[in-house]
Amino acid sequence: MLIYHFCTSVNESNVYLLIDEESKESLLIDVSTWTETMQKVLDEHRTKLIGVFITHEHYDHTSGLGNLYRSYPNLIRYPKNEFFHNPENENFNTLTVGRWQGKILPLPGHTPESVGLHIGNVIFTGDALFAGSVGGTVSSWEAKRQVEAIKKNILILPEHTLVLTGHGPASSVGIEKKYNPFL
Amino acid sequence: MSEIAIIKYLFERPSDTKQNQILQMPPTLSPELKEQILKKSLRGSNLRGVNLMGVWLEGIDFSEADLTEACLEFAILSSCNFQNCKLEKANLRRANLIGANLEGAHLREADLYYARLTCANMQKADLSGANLERTILRCADLRGAILNNARGHPVIDRTKMEGIVSC
Numbered sequence: 473m474l475i476y477h478f479c480t481s482v483n484e485s486n487v488y489l490l491i492d493e494e495s496k497e498s499l500l501i502d503v504s505t506w507t508e509t510m511q512k513v514l515d516e517h518r519t520k521l522i523g524v525f526i527t528h529e530h531y532d533h534t535s536g537l538g539n540l541y542r543s544y545p546n547l548i549r550y551p552k553n554e555f556f557h558n559p560e561n562e563n564f565n566t567l568t569v570g571r572w573q574g575k576i577l578p579l580p581g582h583t584p585e586s587v588g589l590h591i592g593n594v595i596f597t598g599d600a601l602f603a604g605s606v607g608g609t610v611s612s613w614e615a616k617r618q619v620e621a622i623k624k625n626i627l628i629l630p631e632h633t634l635v636l637t638g639h640g641p642a643s644s645v646g647i648e649k650k651y652n653p654f655l
Numbered sequence: 656m657s658e659i660a661i662i663k664y665l666f667e668r669p670s671d672t673k674q675n676q677i678l679q680m681p682p683t684l685s686p687e688l689k690e691q692i693l694k695k696s697l698r699g700s701n702l703r704g705v706n707l708m709g710v711w712l713e714g715i716d717f718s719e720a721d722l723t724e725a726c727l728e729f730a731i732l733s734s735c736n737f738q739n740c741k742l743e744k745a746n747l748r749r750a751n752l753i754g755a756n757l758e759g760a761h762l763r764e765a766d767l768y769y770a771r772l773t774c775a776n777m778q779k780a781d782l783s784g785a786n787l788e789r790t791i792l793r794c795a796d797l798r799g800a801i802l803n804n805a806r807g808h809p810v811i812d813r814t815k816m817e818g819i820v821s822c
Contacts, residue, residue, distance in 0.1 A: 477662040477709070479749070484659065484769070508656040584717070594664075604753045604773030604791060634664070634711075641751040641771060642664075644713070647733045651754045651774045653794050653813070 473572055473592050476513055477636065478502045482530035485639055488596060491519050492570025499550075499569045500524040501596045501638065502638065506536035511543065515578075522569065523548040527598025527638060528586040551576050551587055577625040581618020582607030588625065594634045595626060595645070601635060603643035606654045619655060627655065660749075662785030664731055768807070 474487040482504035489510065491498040497623030498519035500510075503526075514521060524547055526534055541547060555564040555576060565576045567589075574591030580601035586607070589596045599607040601622050609615040626635075648655060683706065684692075691697050692715065699719040709729040718738040726746045733753040737760045748768045757777045764784040772795045779799040788807030792814045802821040 475664040477664065477729075479660040479662075481659055483752075505657050509657070509661070558759055559680050603751045603771045604793065605771075617763070636664075640727050640769060641749050642709075642711075642731055643733070643751055643753070647713070647731075647751070651733070653773065 473528050473594075474517075475594065475636070476510075477642075478510060480506075480507075482535055483639070485532040486637065487536070487638060489513060490571060490572075490591065491517055492572055493517075495570030497522050497570040498568070501636075502527055502533040502542070503536035503540050503607055504532050504534070506539040506543070521547065522542065525550040525567070525589055525596070527596065527600075528583045530599070533598065533638060540548065550589075553647065555587075556585060561565065577596060577621075579618065579621045579625065581609050581614045581621060590625075590629065590633075593630065593632060594636055595629060596636050597626065597638065599638040600637060601626060601648065601652075602637045603635070603647070604652055606652070607638075639654075642654050659706070660729060664709075 474491040474493055478487040482642055485504040487503055488501040489498060490501065496519045498521050499576045503524055504595040521544055524540060545651055550567050552564055558564055559578045567574050572591050574589050576590040579586045579588045582599045586598055586600050588598060588600060600618060606618060609618055626645060627649055631644065635643040635645060635648060674677045695714055696716045697720050699714045701721050702722050702725055703723045704725060706726045707730050708726050711731045712735060713731050714734045716736045717740050718736045719740065721741045722745050723741050724744045727749065727750050728746050728748045731751045732755055733751050735755045737755060737757045739759045741761045742765050743761055745765045747770050748766050750770045752775050753771050753773045755775045757775055757780045760780045762780055762782045762785050765788045765791045768786050769789040771791045773791055773793045775795045777795055777797045777800050781801045782805045783801055783803040785805045786807055787805050787809040790809040792809050793812040796815040797819055798815050799818045802819055
């Protein structure tokens with residue numbers, strides 16, 4: 473599994489492109505912008521883009537959707553709407569990229585519909601969890617809900633799991649367990 | 656320019672972090688340096704100007720090493736030992752330095768823009784002229800650090816700051 477990490481000029485948010493090199497299938501994670509460089513990487517690897525995974529509905533994670541859909545009008549968007557009604561249903565909380573099967577994890581708090589994606593030994597956390605910090609929330613109740621979701625869904629993963637966040641550098645589950653003062 | 660930085664991560668064996676670490680290293684690094692990184696000890700090494708952008712270097716001993724003008728942007732440097740390390744003019748933008756030991760490190764004119772230094776030990780570090788814009792110093796220990804002409808608006812929260820030298 474190859475992952476490209478693009479730090480973009482839209483609020484310095486991160487866009488990730490996950491490629492399964494064997495099947496050539498690929499998945500975008502968030503799309504603050506859709507650029508020629510990203511298209512070039514896709515073309516160079518001759519991948520088939522099967523979908524776009526949106527961690528939450530803020531502009532700095534979705535602004536590129538319009539341009540992306542102009543290039544790929546039939547792209548599947550994840551999570552599907554049904555996921556939010558049935559987050560435990562395997563028909564809606566899993567997705568497959570070539571040889572890799574990912575699980576969609578609810579991480580409410582930063583926004584009510586915030587989600588993460590655990591695939592291979594990587595977790596994409598959007599703005600729920602950052603290196604050494606957590607996402608901003610509108611109330612202490614949402615903050616508590618977010619921490620509970622992180623503990624339940626992320627901190628149980630193996631410590632070497634790479635944490636790829638919506639902004640800033642990568643981390644690992646082990647680093648966050650040891651040092652994150654919010655958890 | 657829509658991309659500020661592009662980093663590549665490669666995973667073939669989900670449970671093999673050592674393998675991942677090798678695959679993330681730039682192809683320009685010498686085999687000797689790669690081997691030293693895997694042994695987690697670069698103590699006293701001459702690494703001036705080295706490019707380790709985005710590389711997973713967690714827990715490595717860089718004490719007394721010379722990383723002057725090195726590029727460590729987006730690198731994962733959590734729990735690394737940089738005691739008395741030379742990091743003058745180093746690019747540490749958006750680096751993960753959580754829990755790192757930077758006691759007595761020489762960071763003059765280093766660029767720490769948006770770097771994560773949560774719980775880092777920066778006692779007596781020389782940060783003269785450093786860029787601290789958006790640098791996260793939450794729970795960090797800056798006692799006795801030198802901040803002459805350091806600039807920017809870092810995040811200060813539960814940061815130990817007694818005896819800081821600043822003008």
